[in-house]
Amino acid sequence: MTAAETSAGIEWATGQADAARRFDVLVVGGGPAGLCAAEAAATHGARVAVLERQKEIGYPVHTSGGSWISDMRALGIPPELYHPIRRVTFLAPRREARFDYDEPVCCVLDVRGVYQHLAGRAVAAGVTLLPHAPVERPLVEDGRVVGVVAKDQRNQAGEWRAPVVIDASGFSRTLVTRTGLQTGFRRYGFGAEYDLYAPNYDQDSLYLIMGSQVAPSGYAWAFPRGKGRVRLGVGVIRPDVDADAREYLDAFTERLPSLAPAFAGAGAVEYHTGLFPSEGVAPRFASAGLLATGDAAGHGSTLVGEGIRFAIYSGRMAGEVAAEAVRAGDASAEFLARYERQWRARFGREMELSYLINQRIAAWSDAKWDAGVEMLARLSPAQAAELLRGDYSAGLFLGVLRRNPGLLRTGARKFFDLALSRLG
Numbered sequence: 001m002t003a004a005e006t007s008a009g010i011e012w013a014t015g016q017a018d019a020a021r022r023f024d025v026l027v028v029g030g031g032p033a034g035l036c037a038a039e040a041a042a043t044h045g046a047r048v049a050v051l052e053r054q055k056e057i058g059y060p061v062h063t064s065g066g067s068w069i070s071d072m073r074a075l076g077i078p079p080e081l082y083h084p085i086r087r088v089t090f091l092a093p094r095r096e097a098r099f100d101y102d103e104p105v106c107c108v109l110d111v112r113g114v115y116q117h118l119a120g121r122a123v124a125a126g127v128t129l130l131p132h133a134p135v136e137r138p139l140v141e142d143g144r145v146v147g148v149v150a151k152d153q154r155n156q157a158g159e160w161r162a163p164v165v166i167d168a169s170g171f172s173r174t175l176v177t178r179t180g181l182q183t184g185f186r187r188y189g190f191g192a193e194y195d196l197y198a199p200n201y202d203q204d205s206l207y208l209i210m211g212s213q214v215a216p217s218g219y220a221w222a223f224p225r226g227k228g229r230v231r232l233g234v235g236v237i238r239p240d241v242d243a244d245a246r247e248y249l250d251a252f253t254e255r256l257p258s259l260a261p262a263f264a265g266a267g268a269v270e271y272h273t274g275l276f277p278s279e280g281v282a283p284r285f286a287s288a289g290l291l292a293t294g295d296a297a298g299h300g301s302t303l304v305g306e307g308i309r310f311a312i313y314s315g316r317m318a319g320e321v322a323a324e325a326v327r328a329g330d331a332s333a334e335f336l337a338r339y340e341r342q343w344r345a346r347f348g349r350e351m352e353l354s355y356l357i358n359q360r361i362a363a364w365s366d367a368k369w370d371a372g373v374e375m376l377a378r379l380s381p382a383q384a385a386e387l388l389r390g391d392y393s394a395g396l397f398l399g400v401l402r403r404n405p406g407l408l409r410t411g412a413r414k415f416f417d418l419a420l421s422r423l424g
């Protein structure tokens, strides 16, 4: 490897960048999908650069960081970067379901800490990571993506080239919308959240709160993350409703006085907003020279708007296929389509069912939420966790029906029939 190849970032800063702007794989976006795609591609032998528009990885935070301990362990995230949860409570207007976990299964991430950890891993694998490098558009030649146009830290636009480019730009879908592979998102969750210091909040307890009072066509959440900090947020689905999540958030304790004591003496330390795709998986997420991963491909679960672990898994898959394409000297749409097949084989069914559930529950009335939470309350803590994770299986659905035989006499029957037929 030449010096130009090994120190691209430094050469860019000193203005001798042309040769150094050629890589095997370019990744647009340094969120969890992009960082993990880059690490995977580099680990499999590719020369990789990540272009991130923000000046810092993991800033600004636009997620609540709810996740699962088993996944964090499997993904090698150090335990000091997540806070374990012992009690999960679902609140509907007139019903509640509470689940206690002696051995915690879910957690709330130190989001910035986790993303910076992933960035460190990517750099250790040999990735050139370039913060403050907004990508403007793809470079397309003979119908294939061959690079991008991005600005550098001195605000000068230039070309970056690679046979495989990965769009990991999240909700903004920077490349795929400009190559015609996908359109912009039409249905999405809009969330607003305070990250509070809340000395009276029970750090073991996580709440998911539904109903028109707190979050029409969505839900509110309280996610403790250790050391007195709690993320309190509201998300609504657009365009299903035009409610403003920020207004509902500011009125939260008035609208839900039962939780007001937990927030006595609390004050905001950070304010976050974000958008999450809520229209199911993109029909296509690979084309000649281009892969899309994470939110850019609609790879998050629409069940509760959970995307971090899925972004990591799908990013890894995209990075591995990108490196295979580089090794094979074949970045054709046909070759890269193996990424779509692999992803659908692993996540397709789960995401399809989550989206079906999301479309149903987003339209639920308060009475339906009361009935839904009453149904949840009959489940075991393990079943509730499987359902929330989207770990669907015939066994899980049959277990839910066994504890709630009345469901078979409602409109839910159609869903269970369909789900069971999909799950074989």
Ligand SMILES: Cc1cc2nc3c(=O)[nH]c(=O)nc-3n(C[C@H](O)[C@H](O)[C@H](O)COP(=O)(O)OP(=O)(O)OC[C@H]3O[C@@H](n4cnc5c(N)ncnc54)[C@H](O)[C@@H]3O)c2cc1C
Binding pocket: 028, 029, 030, 031, 032, 033, 034, 051, 052, 053, 054, 062, 063, 064, 065, 066, 067, 133, 134, 135, 136, 168, 169, 170, 171, 172, 174, 189, 190, 191, 192, 193, 233, 235, 273, 274, 275, 276, 293, 294, 295, 296, 300, 305, 306, 307, 308, 309, 311
């Ligand atoms: C309010 C809210 C709450 C959420 N809560 C949770 C939760 O509790 N748990 C969970 O698992 N998921 C949650 N999610 C979803 C989760 O945040 C996403 O699924 C996840 O961030 C997707 O990761 P990603 O890497 O695909 O995209 P992102 O995290 O969005 O990363 C994309 C990166 O690309 C960069 N970028 C964008 N455009 C360009 C460009 N033109 N040039 C260069 N860089 C660019 C961005 O700056 C960003 O760093 C939530 C989402 C929202 C909106």
